Amino acid sequence: MPKVVVRVFLLIASVAFLALPFINSPVLNDLTFRICLLIMVAISWNLMANAGLISLGHSAFWGVGCYATMFAANLFALPLIIGLLFALVAGALIGLIFTLLTARLRGFFFAICTLGLSEGLRVTSLMLPDLTGGAVGMFLNQPIPRLEVFVLAAVGAFLCIVFSAFLTQTRFHFACRGMRNHEGAAQMLGVDPRPYRLAVVGLSAAMTSYAGGLSAIYGAYIDPSIAFDLRVTVQSQIAPIIGGMYTVAGPIIGAFVIVVLADQTRVLFGSSEGISQLIFGIILVLAILFMPKGVVGLWERWTSRRVAGSNTPIQHPLVHPKVTTAERTP
Amino acid sequence: MSALLSIAGLKAGYDDAAVLNGVSLDVDESEVVCLLGANGAGKTTTMAVLSGLISSTGGTITYDGRDLGQLRPHQRVEAGIVLAPEGRKVFPDLTVEENLLLGSFTHRARSMRAQKFSEVYGLFPILAERRGQYAGLMSGGEQQMLALGRALMANPRLLLLDEPSLGLAPKIVLTVFDAIRRIAQSKISILLVEQNAYAALSVASRGYVLRGGVITSHGSANRLRNSAEVQQAFIGRVHHTDANVAVR
Numbered sequence: 332m333p334k335v336v337v338r339v340f341l342l343i344a345s346v347a348f349l350a351l352p353f354i355n356s357p358v359l360n361d362l363t364f365r366i367c368l369l370i371m372v373a374i375s376w377n378l379m380a381n382a383g384l385i386s387l388g389h390s391a392f393w394g395v396g397c398y399a400t401m402f403a404a405n406l407f408a409l410p411l412i413i414g415l416l417f418a419l420v421a422g423a424l425i426g427l428i429f430t431l432l433t434a435r436l437r438g439f440f441f442a443i444c445t446l447g448l449s450e451g452l453r454v455t456s457l458m459l460p461d462l463t464g465g466a467v468g469m470f471l472n473q474p475i476p477r478l479e480v481f482v483l484a485a486v487g488a489f490l491c492i493v494f495s496a497f498l499t500q501t502r503f504h505f506a507c508r509g510m511r512n513h514e515g516a517a518q519m520l521g522v523d524p525r526p527y528r529l530a531v532v533g534l535s536a537a538m539t540s541y542a543g544g545l546s547a548i549y550g551a552y553i554d555p556s557i558a559f560d561l562r563v564t565v566q567s568q569i570a571p572i573i574g575g576m577y578t579v580a581g582p583i584i585g586a587f588v589i590v591v592l593a594d595q596t597r598v599l600f601g602s603s604e605g606i607s608q609l610i611f612g613i614i615l616v617l618a619i620l621f622m623p624k625g626v627v628g629l630w631e632r633w634t635s636r637r638v639a640g641s642n643t644p645i646q647h648p649l650v651h652p653k654v655t656t657a658e659r660t661p
Numbered sequence: 662m663s664a665l666l667s668i669a670g671l672k673a674g675y676d677d678a679a680v681l682n683g684v685s686l687d688v689d690e691s692e693v694v695c696l697l698g699a700n701g702a703g704k705t706t707t708m709a710v711l712s713g714l715i716s717s718t719g720g721t722i723t724y725d726g727r728d729l730g731q732l733r734p735h736q737r738v739e740a741g742i743v744l745a746p747e748g749r750k751v752f753p754d755l756t757v758e759e760n761l762l763l764g765s766f767t768h769r770a771r772s773m774r775a776q777k778f779s780e781v782y783g784l785f786p787i788l789a790e791r792r793g794q795y796a797g798l799m800s801g802g803e804q805q806m807l808a809l810g811r812a813l814m815a816n817p818r819l820l821l822l823d824e825p826s827l828g829l830a831p832k833i834v835l836t837v838f839d840a841i842r843r844i845a846q847s848k849i850s851i852l853l854v855e856q857n858a859y860a861a862l863s864v865a866s867r868g869y870v871l872r873g874g875v876i877t878s879h880g881s882a883n884r885l886r887n888s889a890e891v892q893q894a895f896i897g898r899v900h901h902t903d904a905n906v907a908v909r
Contacts (some may be wrong), residue, residue: 393779399759422770443789445902449881499884502766505762505766506763507756507761508759509752509755509763509766511750511754512752512753512755513750513752514747515714515750516750516751516752517752517763518714518734518735519734519738519743519744519745519746519750519765519812520738520743520763520766520811520812520814520815521711521734521735521738521739521762521766521767521769521815522735522763522768523733523734523735577754589687642822
């Protein structure tokens with residue numbers, strides 16, 4: 332497919348997506364809202380995974396976003412949009428502090444710490460009833476601007492997609508992939524992993540925090556087990572894995588698949604308790620078994636790009652255009 | 662003439678285990694020097710200290726007239742000290758071209774990118790052929806060429822090569838060492854660590870022998886090749902012909 336066609340298609344799709352809230356169909360709005368939130372969370376998780384940082388604790392960032400937005404709205408009576416900015420900043424700060432504290436940890440040890448972070452924050456918020464309402468939770472004491480929430484979710488998802496696509500053209504992205512493959516070897520080529528780790532986790536946490544803030548406004552109520560729900564952690568991973576890890580399109584496709592699949596299994600098999608979730612689970616297991624590289628991997632296999640020794644090598648934009656085949660021969 | 666790299670009394674180790682107990686050596690401008698030693702002698706540790714991956718516990722490293730001290734690994738690469746690590750360590754999920762691109766990550770290397778690309782592809786035409794292929798799918802020999810090429814992309818002034826012959830078929834070892842010889846002609850200084858003493862001494866002008874974390878002897882390649890210590894420890898006493906250059 333020519334690149335122009337793809338670009339035009341993507342442009343139309345994104346305009347349509349941003350316009351959806353204005354059609355104002357409640358079911359459609361709810362669906363797109365949840366897809367948008369999952370897109371942000373999935374892109375955020377994928378961003379960290381791409382740098383070799385496997386997170387088992389994205390619900391930590393989500394929950395921080397929930398509480399930051401709620402505090403801004405309830406305690407300081409600030410407009411909700413300021414609350415969302417609070418969520419962005421608070422998420423990034425938590426991400427940065429966490430990264431500084433776990434600077435020397437890699438692999439499993441880092442992953443376990445992220446899980447600890449989300450559970451630790453959940454218990455902490457439970458034990459501060461004066462601030463968070465404890466297990467009773469807290470209600471949003473402002474009216475919910477439905478349309479604005481939908482638009483902000485669509486815009487947020489759109490910006491995350493554009494940002495993650497833009498990143499693939501940068502040195503930043505290359506440094507991250509190098510770190511994922513072999514951190515020591517990347518260091519030997521002059522990559523200093525520390526600033527990249529900080530930036531990746533900070534950005535990732537801010538994205539998920541923003542999504543969490545939106546969900547808190549949308550639900551108008553949070554308690555520690557809603558804010559730091561492990562479901563966010565699980566979904567943040569499943570979506571990129573189903574769609575295709577380390578790719579731009581993967582988390583987006585995955586988010587669509589997960590939300591629609593969960594809804595449809597509930598509609599079709601919701602009559603008997605638990606069956607719908609069982610079927611949802613079985614589909615996910617089969618998907619991972621038969622497409623380990625996700626939907627994107629399947630697509631690439633069909634169109635078979637990047638075959639070993641291919642005659643049409645990918646000319647990367649970062650390679651200096653002046654290098655021609657003629658110059659390469661000695 | 663003062664040396665490009667000068668190590669004096671270098672000590673280093675891991676936690677309580679001392680590995681280097683005072684290593685001293687020099688590498689001159691555009692000179693190839695090899696560091697020979699058996700398993701556990703401290704060769705790779707020396708490389709790790711030079712590239713800044715582990716810090717020394719004593720001694721000094723002077724490079725280009727200044728003390729390297731506690732310079733961090735990426736700063737050393739920026740200064741022109743580039744390591745091609747033991748066991749190749751290419752990025753398997755990246756294509757050959759992307760691996761090379763990451764090689765020219767530093768400011769020092771970026772402006773030279775186009776020139777270095779053609780140099781590397783000229784040195785190893787196989788890499789140009791395979792440039793769209795994932796590095797993890799290549800043979801050991803091709804990966805070693807890629808590791809060398811990637812290090813060259815960083816525009817090194819001092820190239821540190823850690824066991825480039827490791828795990829390669831004798832025929833491939835010849836190819837790799839031929840490439841090292843050609844790299845040496847381009848005025849890049851090379852410090853070469855090897856167990857394959859004969860191959861290493863065939864490209865180096867001088868060599869050092871490392872044993873138990875200290876230098877036990879050093880001299881010109883010719884002298885070392887004929888010295889009893891090297892013969893006994895690394896080559897074996899049999900008489901050598903060019904036929905077994907690559908065989909340890």
